[in-house]
Amino acid sequence: MRNGGRMAELVFFAVPTESDKTLLVWELSSGPTAEDLHHSLFTVFSQFGLLYSVRVFPNAAVARPGFYAIIKFYSARDAHRAQKACHGKHLFQNSPVKVRLGMRHKAVQHQCLALNSSQCQELANYYFGFNGWSKRIIKLQDLSDLEERENEDAAVPFQKQSLKFFCALEVVLPFFECRSPGVGMAEEPLEKLEEGPLSFLMKKKTTQKLAIQKAVSDAFQKLVIVVLESGKIAVEYRPCEEITDARTEEELQDLIQISYFSWKQDGQGEEECLSDLSFEEDEFKPPELD
Numbered sequence: 387m388r389n390g391g392r393m394a395e396l397v398f399f400a401v402p403t404e405s406d407k408t409l410l411v412w413e414l415s416s417g418p419t420a421e422d423l424h425h426s427l428f429t430v431f432s433q434f435g436l437l438y439s440v441r442v443f444p445n446a447a448v449a450r451p452g453f454y455a456i457i458k459f460y461s462a463r464d465a466h467r468a469q470k471a472c473h474g475k476h477l478f479q480n481s482p483v484k485v486r487l488g489m490r491h492k493a494v495q496h497q498c499l500a501l502n503s504s505q506c507q508e509l510a511n512y513y514f515g516f517n518g519w520s521k522r523i524i525k526l527q528d529l530s531d532l533e534e535r536e537n538e539d540a541a542v543p544f545q546k547q548s549l550k551f552f553c554a555l556e557v558v559l560p561f562f563e564c565r566s567p568g569v570g571m572a573e574e575p576l577e578k579l580e581e582g583p584l585s586f587l588m589k590k591k592t593t594q595k596l597a598i599q600k601a602v603s604d605a606f607q608k609l610v611i612v613v614l615e616s617g618k619i620a621v622e623y624r625p626c627e628e629i630t631d632a633r634t635e636e637e638l639q640d641l642i643q644i645s646y647f648s649w650k651q652d653g654q655g656e657e658e659c660l661s662d663l664s665f666e667e668d669e670f671k672p673p674e675l676d
Contacts, residue, residue: 395463396622397513397611399506399603401499402438406462408488409469415479416451420444423453426478431457434471435464436512438505460509461613503599506606510557513611513619518561521602524554526594529571548575549590553597557605562621568605572596 402408409431414423420442428440438458445452459465465487473485501509510519529550550573557566574593576586612620 393615395461395613397460397509397613398498399501399509399606399609401501402458402460403498404462405488407438407459407465409457409459409465409485410454410488411457411472411483411485412445412452412454413481413484414442414453414455415481416453417479420453423455427455427457430472430477431459431468434468435459435461436509463613500603500607503602503606506603509611510606513613514559514561519557519559521605522556522558523598524556524567525552526598527552548573549593550574551594551597553594553601555598555601555605557602557609559609559621564609564621564623566605566608566623566625568601568603568608570597570600570602570604572600 411427418426423442424440427442428437431437431440436459438460440455440457442453442455445454457465457468459468469485469487472483474482476482529552530548550571552569552571554567554569557568559565572593574589574596576589608623608625610622610624612622614620
């Protein structure tokens with residue numbers, strides 16, 4: 387992409403699978419443990435840009451003892467700079483390492499996978515700054531209807547019921563005067579009536595938080611970061627990106643329209659405090675090696 391004669395790079399809120407964002411690092415010493423190598427590699431390569439993943443593997447049995455690593459950047463430009471700066475250098479060991487960009491497989495079509503909410507926020511913090519964006523809850527609705535189900539049919543086993551929450555929100559980028567709406571729905575099964583009120587409350591909060599996280603991820607999928615050669619950034623809003631979950635949006639379209647229209651009409655949308663709903667999010671597992 388060119389802007390005023392200068393090259394610009396597009397950074398998506400998606401799992402980086404492109405070969406020009408992937409580095410292969412080998413000739414790693416067999417002395418340190420894989421965990422120590424992971425830490426050393428992360429320390430060195432994160433100086434060039436935000437990393438999606440660092441994975442360390444032992445060499446094949448037919449090769450000499452040692453390790454190799456696969457490192458994924460969100461930015462191809464950062465990956466190129468890291469490759470040029472680190473190839474043939476000793477870095478953190480006595481012998482030089484070899485670094486090369488991933489091999490191109492034009493015939494292979496990678497599925498575009500959305501980042502989870504934690505990774506979206508990490509990417510947003512890196513490019514926009516911690517104060518450069520915020521999320522605003524529009525609606526957090528309980529769709530469980532547990533009491534109605536019990537009244538309608540007392541014979542329905544409790545273990546087949548579930549908690550279900552819908553969330554509509556928007557990610558706000560005030561500096562770029564940009565707003566991106568997102569929706570998410572989460573459902574958790576209720577297995578036993580004897581779980582107790584505390585367990586029920588914790589599961590309810592977990593389901594609420596998961597719905598919010600899915601809505602945050604959905605909102606970010608519609609944003610594209612445009613990084614200019616000068617280092618300055620812009621934001622592009624693309625509501626019809628392929629990585630959006632079209633099936634979910636279709637199912638929730640009525641709720642979205644009602645919630646969003648009502649919120650705009652009332653002029654509301656205060657920031658909702660979610661500190662009591664927070665919990666650690668599972669680390670996203672990168673795809674296996676091809």
